[in-house]
Amino acid sequence: MVTADLDLLTPEALVWPGGRVPVSQLTCDSHEQGCTDNTAIIAGSVVGVLLLAVVMVITIIFYRKYKRRDIGESSEWIVEDKEVKRRKVKVNAINSNTTTTTSTGNNAGYSNGVTTSCNGSVKKRLVRMETRGTIGLGSNCSLDKSMLYAPIGNYKDMVVAVKHVRWTHVQLGKKEMLQDLKMVKELSHDNVNQFIGACVSSTPGATYILFRYCSKGSLQDVLENDDIKLDWMFKLSFALDLARGMEYLHKTPLRSHGNLKSSNCVIDSRWVLKITDFGAIVSYRKPGTDGDIGNKAYYTSLLWCAPEILRMSKRPQKGTQKGDVYSFGIILQEILLRCAPYLYNNKDTGEIISLVKSKGQGRPYRPVLPNETDCPAKASALMVSCWSEEPEARPDFHNIRKRLREFNGHKRFNIMDNMLQMLESYSSNLELLVNERTEELEAEKRKTDTLLYQMLPPLVAEQLKSGMCVIPEFFENVSIFFSDIVGFTAIASQSKPLEIVDLLNDLYTCFDEVIARRDVYKVETIGDAYMCVSGCPKRNGPRHAGEIANMALDLISAVTHFRIRHKPEERLNLRIGLHTGPCAAGVVGRTMPRYCLFGDTVNMASRMESTGKALHIHMSSEMKDALDDLDWGFLMVDRGFIDVKGKGLHKTFWLAGKKNYKKPLPESLVALQKSLEEGGNPPTPSYCTLTVGDSMFSALRKTSITISNITVENTPYTSDSEDAVSIQGHSSCCEPGVRSLNALFSSSVPGPKRRHATVQPADFVLAAQSAGVGDKGKGGDRALADLKPKSSVLGSIDSNLDKDASAYEAASEGRDKFSPLKQPVKKDSACYSLIDIRSDNEANKTDADATSGSMIDLTKLDADIVSVINCENRSVFGDTGVIEPPEPLRESKVARKKYMDRRKLSGSEDIPRIEIT
Numbered sequence: 001m002v003t004a005d006l007d008l009l010t011p012e013a014l015v016w017p018g019g020r021v022p023v024s025q026l027t028c029d030s031h032e033q034g035c036t037d038n039t040a041i042i043a044g045s046v047v048g049v050l051l052l053a054v055v056m057v058i059t060i061i062f063y064r065k066y067k068r069r070d071i072g073e074s075s076e077w078i079v080e081d082k083e084v085k086r087r088k089v090k091v092n093a094i095n096s097n098t099t100t101t102t103s104t105g106n107n108a109g110y111s112n113g114v115t116t117s118c119n120g121s122v123k124k125r126l127v128r129m130e131t132r133g134t135i136g137l138g139s140n141c142s143l144d145k146s147m148l149y150a151p152i153g154n155y156k157d158m159v160v161a162v163k164h165v166r167w168t169h170v171q172l173g174k175k176e177m178l179q180d181l182k183m184v185k186e187l188s189h190d191n192v193n194q195f196i197g198a199c200v201s202s203t204p205g206a207t208y209i210l211f212r213y214c215s216k217g218s219l220q221d222v223l224e225n226d227d228i229k230l231d232w233m234f235k236l237s238f239a240l241d242l243a244r245g246m247e248y249l250h251k252t253p254l255r256s257h258g259n260l261k262s263s264n265c266v267i268d269s270r271w272v273l274k275i276t277d278f279g280a281i282v283s284y285r286k287p288g289t290d291g292d293i294g295n296k297a298y299y300t301s302l303l304w305c306a307p308e309i310l311r312m313s314k315r316p317q318k319g320t321q322k323g324d325v326y327s328f329g330i331i332l333q334e335i336l337l338r339c340a341p342y343l344y345n346n347k348d349t350g351e352i353i354s355l356v357k358s359k360g361q362g363r364p365y366r367p368v369l370p371n372e373t374d375c376p377a378k379a380s381a382l383m384v385s386c387w388s389e390e391p392e393a394r395p396d397f398h399n400i401r402k403r404l405r406e407f408n409g410h411k412r413f414n415i416m417d418n419m420l421q422m423l424e425s426y427s428s429n430l431e432l433l434v435n436e437r438t439e440e441l442e443a444e445k446r447k448t449d450t451l452l453y454q455m456l457p458p459l460v461a462e463q464l465k466s467g468m469c470v471i472p473e474f475f476e477n478v479s480i481f482f483s484d485i486v487g488f489t490a491i492a493s494q495s496k497p498l499e500i501v502d503l504l505n506d507l508y509t510c511f512d513e514v515i516a517r518r519d520v521y522k523v524e525t526i527g528d529a530y531m532c533v534s535g536c537p538k539r540n541g542p543r544h545a546g547e548i549a550n551m552a553l554d555l556i557s558a559v560t561h562f563r564i565r566h567k568p569e570e571r572l573n574l575r576i577g578l579h580t581g582p583c584a585a586g587v588v589g590r591t592m593p594r595y596c597l598f599g600d601t602v603n604m605a606s607r608m609e610s611t612g613k614a615l616h617i618h619m620s621s622e623m624k625d626a627l628d629d630l631d632w633g634f635l636m637v638d639r640g641f642i643d644v645k646g647k648g649l650h651k652t653f654w655l656a657g658k659k660n661y662k663k664p665l666p667e668s669l670v671a672l673q674k675s676l677e678e679g680g681n682p683p684t685p686s687y688c689t690l691t692v693g694d695s696m697f698s699a700l701r702k703t704s705i706t707i708s709n710i711t712v713e714n715t716p717y718t719s720d721s722e723d724a725v726s727i728q729g730h731s732s733c734c735e736p737g738v739r740s741l742n743a744l745f746s747s748s749v750p751g752p753k754r755r756h757a758t759v760q761p762a763d764f765v766l767a768a769q770s771a772g773v774g775d776k777g778k779g780g781d782r783a784l785a786d787l788k789p790k791s792s793v794l795g796s797i798d799s800n801l802d803k804d805a806s807a808y809e810a811a812s813e814g815r816d817k818f819s820p821l822k823q824p825v826k827k828d829s830a831c832y833s834l835i836d837i838r839s840d841n842e843a844n845k846t847d848a849d850a851t852s853g854s855m856i857d858l859t860k861l862d863a864d865i866v867s868v869i870n871c872e873n874r875s876v877f878g879d880t881g882v883i884e885p886p887e888p889l890r891e892s893k894v895a896r897k898k899y900m901d902r903r904k905l906s907g908s909e910d911i912p913r914i915e916i917t
């Protein structure tokens, strides 16, 4: 109808503007208004549009090119193959047995690794991988029957895990891939393993990606390693690290992991868990076509896959967030039970996958938890909620993290903190332990030092310890102590060996306690002998004499109440000798080094002991002088002269005590002290015993001189001729200055009836060498008189020297030795004559000098009786060197009484007394 209407319309029928029908063809007259030509405009427009299109195309091309270059170049993920120095590392060598080998070819297959011996853990790992089918699971781990290697490499000073992408070519041109790589590269979190880059190659199998290498292996490796003890704190720390990392990943544009499993959680050197193998490119690490193993591996990788994803025909390349939570639940099972997923289900992997995948009416198929497990209920609940069948029922990682933190009372922690804490407590424990051990060590050291210092002086011990050699030292003045137990041999013979050891041990322990209080050094003990020194090795000025004397008094005091264990009724008779003088000291021997003293002082001190008396402290005049100089109040009694073996006559003293000395002292010393109080008289009756040998005795008896005042005894007082002994006519031969006994008696004792002999004062000791007449001068019967303190005559009379050269020599030697004593002695002491008697028949002459010179001053003898004792068999100069007259006191008293009685009977009132004036 509309068409019909239109057909009726003619141009003329229409009302046209201007009242006329426009012409069908434009005729343009320049003069006519309104006529215009549009051709140029149209052409221009067309050209313009075309130009615009070209520019736009070019811009787009350039933009796209630029954009692509921007994505590619601004990302530093591209790795040149030549920049990677490749190695292989034993996959599960997470402990110290990590070995690496350098690969020869850059992109060579890793299965050609070096075959080395297989250790236990590798075997275990192989078993695990075979049974669980994880070998070659998308990885290029090599399996050369005995050894597994994970490829690693060095790239820009860092160690990287090399992951081969089996896909032959990466479509780098794909925008999403480039974006994904750029984004993955930019990820940065403590619990996300750093993606280093990718090396892209068109060669099949030569494309690989790099992640930072974590030295402790994957979580799977750690969980499987029985050598690593994982406590609850450790496990929780792993779970928390994982939750943290996943929470982060889910917030990034990556949004999800898609392949979360324990082998994709790696542990760094600080025990921090890091999520690895994420990103789109990783999903190209499809399992290869390794036959059965490959399929097995494929199924195994699905153990962590959420059921809803398993059911999808086309699984999303990067998974889903809820799918990741499911995977987390399976990992939590691995961590909490410390076993492979579904271990307690006892089913094949394939079967498990299909059971999980199937959506039945009943409870979904999930890992079975053992009845008895130390897994906390809260953790189990979290795990179960993570693998809920309904994805929506699963918590998100933020929630998971919060719940995990609740397990630890919201305390922030990680393994490092935990380990630091452990380390701290360990180190403080260690400190205590070290202190304890150091103390023990110190104690042991002290013990050895004490032992060492007991054997050697500390100074010397230190020198030896520091490897220095000990140079012998000279000491100008030391005091030496020697002691011996009189009659020890007798005691020993009556005791068992162990009793002797006990006795000596008790005694010397007691002694050691005493000496510890004094500044003395115990040099040694030899059997029952004990030797100490003061002033060496530590010099102590003049104190040494006092220290040693004090110690001697202490010891003699200690011995008075010392009891012998096995002979409690017996007393020990200690005999002490002291001397002071110079000595040298040093260490002798290497294997058993001993600190020894050398020099004559030692000999003299020893002689003082051997020539002393039981329970007496015998000392030299040098010692006495030293004590006098000290003026510490020591009480000393003159003993007179004794013959010191090898040293001749020496004036010696007894140490009787000390002023205000409180400790108990033996009676012998008390008696000595008493004698001092009584004016310094000898403590015992002033006997002078002239000990002669048999031959001398006969010689004396044969002499014409009557020694009426002298008791001549032939032990035991068998002789009754004490008042009729004459030595007159006994020839003598004296060298100048030496007085003969003959001279003495012949000139000083005028006649048999004379009781008073007169001799001139003399300053010499009577000392004569006796060689028995007819003994051929063997010197065996040399006699010696026992010197009583203060007034003694030592007589050693040689009656037949000319017959025997050796006796003569002995006499001369004796005389020479005595010669120093020719010096005038102090006024208050007795005068002595040195008289050498020789029965020299050939030279039967009296030397004028000998007779007129010094004579024995018998008045000073204080001797009531001079007894002449025959001691033929007494070896006075023998080895013992002991001058021990046969206890003259008691017997002499008897003799004296007898004598006096006889005197009385004979009408003589006078006490027989030698008074030579």
Ligand SMILES: Nc1nc2c(ncn2[C@@H]2O[C@H](COP(=O)(O)OP(=O)(O)OP(=O)(O)O)[C@@H](O)[C@H]2O)c(=O)[nH]1
Binding pocket: 091, 092, 134, 137, 138, 139, 140, 141, 150, 161, 163, 211, 212, 213, 214, 215, 216, 217, 218, 220, 221, 259, 263, 264, 266, 276, 277, 285, 301
């Ligand atoms: N020490 C260490 N070992 C690693 C690292 N990455 C992988 N591994 C080891 O190599 C084994 C295999 O790892 P991958 O090659 O990633 O294979 P997968 O994780 O089993 O499987 P996909 O990641 O799915 O391909 C792991 O179980 C680890 O023992 C790492 O960064 N450090």
Ligand SMILES: [Mg+2]
Binding pocket: 263, 264, 276, 277
């Ligand atoms: Mg992996």
